[in-house]
Structure formats: structure tokens, C-alpha cells
Amino acid sequence: MSKSQSDHYTPRAVGTPDSLEYRLYLESGGSPISIWHDVPLYSDDDKQVLNMVVEIPRWSNAKFEISRNEAFNPIKQDIKDDRARFVRNLFPYKGYIWNYGALPGTWEDPSHVHPDTEHPGDNDPLDALEIGERVAYTGQIKRVKVLGVMALLDEGATDWKIIVIDINDPCASKVNGIADVQQQFPGLLEATRDWFKFYKVPDGKKPNKIALNEEFKDQQ
Incomplete structure (x- = not known):
């Protein structure tokens, strides 16, 4: 087994967590x-394993994201109304229900309207939802394989959610597509769909829409 990609990088935090100044560098x-x-997108020569940058650990509420416009693109807490942003708990869930992060080197082009969603990209890296059993940490680099995708429409933009699993997870060998996720993780896809539809409702916003008939698609 190859050495963990996380061993090649050291996270370094600057500032106080939950503050406007907090940054996490690699x-x-x-x-x-x-x-x-x-950080390279692919973790192997065959381009079957991807690196995922963990922004938000499962079960946590602080909304962290890669800063696109700062030097070295550190991870920072999202800001709303000059305050650090937290996602409200959406019954029956606690915070984010997966290890949430981004695929380095990717970008959803806001000038390109995707033919399947009929909406432009959201100007951010592709989001990855890692469904394995281990709770990750902010700044961790996970080696993952892609299982499928969901197309969230968030405030008029296409916001792809890539379903992945850590290749070292005990269930990794059993899941290679959406049907396998449904079998090995019953209820998770439905919970994922509901979470993204309604997670902004506690803040007074309308439910989000999901393209592709609200279906999850296998990787192509």
C-alpha cells in the first residue's frame, strides 16, 4: 500500500478558529x-485515484472553504454579514453528514452553461463528499475514488457534488458506483439529496433545486 498522501503535507493554522482572520495553510x-x-488532482499514474482536500469534517458545522483569491489559497471560514459562518443543524442531521471538501486543480467555469443542467458553473473548485467511516480533519489530503455525482443548483449556478470514498476505507472495495453506495450505505443518498435541498431553509431561504431529475449519476 502506498504512503498516505497526507504524509507529504503539513497543515499550519494562523489565527483563532471561528474568527475572520483564521487561515489554514499547507x-x-x-x-x-x-x-x-x-496539490495534484491525481494521486496515481493511472489517474484512477484522486486527491481530495478536506475542508469540513463530518458532523461539524463551521463552513470552511478554499480561498480562491488569496496567496497559497488557504482554507478559511466562510463569512456572512462580517461573521464566521456556520451551517445550522437540519433535523435529524448534525452538521455536515460527510467529510466535505474540494478536488484540487478543478474549477466550475461561470461562463460555461452546462448542457445537462442549463446553468453556469459556480466559480469554485469541484466539491467532493467523502462517505467513508473515518472522520477527517480540515486540511487533510485524502486519496479517494469517484463513485458518482449529483448536480445541485445553488442560487442559479451549477454546483456539482462528487461522491467519493477513501480508498483505504473498509468498504472501498465494495463500492464502485451509485448502486453500490445504495446497497452498502442505505439511506445515505436520500439523506444527501434532502440535506442539500433544505440546508438553507433554517436561515429563511427557499429550498435548493437539484438537476438531472434529482438523480445521482455514475461516474462517466
Whole structure:
């Protein structure tokens, strides 16, 4: 088994958590690197395993994201009304129900209208939902394989959600597509669909829409 990709990078936090100044950087060989541009998308020569940057650990509420416009693209807490942003608990869930993060080196082009969703990209890296059993940590680099995708329409933009699993998870060998997820993780896809539809409702917003007839699709 190959060495964990996380062993190549060291997270370094600056500032106080839950503050506007908090930033988490990644270092390699003692020097800072760009989380978005310097971490390779693929973790193997065959391009079957991807690197995922964990922004938000499962069951937590603080909304972290890669900063697209700052040097080295650190992870910061999202800001709303000059306050650090938290996602409200959506009954019966506690915070985020997967390890949530991004695929480095990717970008959803806001000038391109996707023919399947009829909406432009959201100007962010592709989001990844890691469904394995281990709770990750912010800044962790997980080696994952893609299982499928869901197309969220968030405030008029296409916001793809890529379903992945850590290749070292005990269930990884049993899941290779959406049907396998349904069998090995019963209820998770339905919970994922409901979570993204309604997670902004506690803040007074309308439910989100999901493209592709609200269906999950296998990787192509």
C-alpha cells in the first residue's frame, strides 16, 4: 500500500478558529504551497485515484472553504454579514453528514452553461463528499475514488457534488458506483439529496433545486 498522501503535507493554522482572520495553510518541505494549484488532482499514474482536500469534517458545522483569491489559497471560514459562518443543524442531521471538501486543480467555469443542467458553473473548485467511516480533519489530503455525482443548483449556478470514498476505507472495495453506495450505505443518498435541498431553509431561504431529475449519476 502506498504512503498516505497526507504524509507529504503539513497543515499550519494562523489565527483563532471561528474568527475572520483564521487561515489554514499547507506546507511541503517546510514551505507553503497552494492548496488549490500545487496539490495534484491525481494521486496515481493511472489517474484512477484522486486527491481530495478536506475542508469540513463530518458532523461539524463551521463552513470552511478554499480561498480562491488569496496567496497559497488557504482554507478559511466562510463569512456572512462580517461573521464566521456556520451551517445550522437540519433535523435529524448534525452538521455536515460527510467529510466535505474540494478536488484540487478543478474549477466550475461561470461562463460555461452546462448542457445537462442549463446553468453556469459556480466559480469554485469541484466539491467532493467523502462517505467513508473515518472522520477527517480540515486540511487533510485524502486519496479517494469517484463513485458518482449529483448536480445541485445553488442560487442559479451549477454546483456539482462528487461522491467519493477513501480508498483505504473498509468498504472501498465494495463500492464502485451509485448502486453500490445504495446497497452498502442505505439511506445515505436520500439523506444527501434532502440535506442539500433544505440546508438553507433554517436561515429563511427557499429550498435548493437539484438537476438531472434529482438523480445521482455514475461516474462517466
